[in-house]
Amino acid sequence: IVRRPPPPPPPAPPARPTRRDPLAQSFTVDETGAFLTSLDLFFGNKDENEKVTVEIRTVELGTPTNQVVADYARATLEPSQVNTSTDGSVATRLTIPSPVYLQPDTEYALVILSPASNNHETWIARMGEKTVNTQNLPNPDNVLVTQQYIGGSLFKSQNGTIWTPNQFEDLKFKLYK
Numbered sequence: 001i002v003r004r005p006p007p008p009p010p011p012a013p014p015a016r017p018t019r020r021d022p023l024a025q026s027f028t029v030d031e032t033g034a035f036l037t038s039l040d041l042f043f044g045n046k047d048e049n050e051k052v053t054v055e056i057r058t059v060e061l062g063t064p065t066n067q068v069v070a071d072y073a074r075a076t077l078e079p080s081q082v083n084t085s086t087d088g089s090v091a092t093r094l095t096i097p098s099p100v101y102l103q104p105d106t107e108y109a110l111v112i113l114s115p116a117s118n119n120h121e122t123w124i125a126r127m128g129e130k131t132v133n134t135q136n137l138p139n140p141d142n143v144l145v146t147q148q149y150i151g152g153s154l155f156k157s158q159n160g161t162i163w164t165p166n167q168f169e170d171l172k173f174k175l176y177k
Contacts, residue, residue: 021118022160024057024064024111025171026152034177035099036073039110040091042172046082047119053077054094055111056102063163064109064155073100088123088172107152110173113160123172124154 036056046052056073058065068074075094083092102108114120154170155163 022111022113022157023122023171024109024155024157024163025173026059026062026064026107026109026155027175028107028151029102029104031104033104034102034175036096036102036175036177037099038093038095038176040093040174040176041112042088042090042123043082043084043092043121044086044088044123045119045121046079046084047114047117048079050114050117050119051076051078052082052120053113055113056096056100057109057111059107059109062107062153063165064111066161069102069108070098070100072096072098082120091174109152109155110171124169125172127168 039054041054053074053076056069058067058069073096075096077092077094081092083090112120112122152170154166156166157163
């Protein structure tokens with residue numbers, strides 16, 4: 001009896017690159033925990049044709065993971081639902097389909113995704129720079145960002161898996177519980 005090895009498998013199809021440049025902001029839940037119901041983001045620009053999705057993800061070793069806290073811990077906005085402003089004053093409200101329980105003393109990240117576009121821009125604060133709504137006032141009246149948000153960090157990614165923290169910037173956002 002002669003045994004022949006099985007034929008080799010067919011070659012794998014070429015990988016299709018996807019365009020994903022997400023932005024994430026980590027935050028820490030206080031000692032009581034919280035049911036997150038909605039959040040506000042502040043956009044400076046938007047893509048008129050592409051949706052924006054926001055996910056609440058876990059954080060491991062200080063870095064956002066790919067694990068969404070719950071199946072319903074994401075919200076997607078149509079371009080018509082995204083509000084923009086030239087001074088960071090107009091919010092875009094994202095309502096989560098069902099309240100998401102966030103454990104006490106735990107770090108999470110809100111991750112902003114628009115895989116087909118890089119045209120969505122959100123407002124951030126950068127240490128040492130003037131706030132946008134006071135930058136045109138005389139110098140004594142300018143407000144400088146001198147303190148960072150102590151509950152988290154801003155992260156940028158070019159592929160959605162490797163995150164680079166930015167120690168001098170934070171996303172402008174509000175969480176509602």
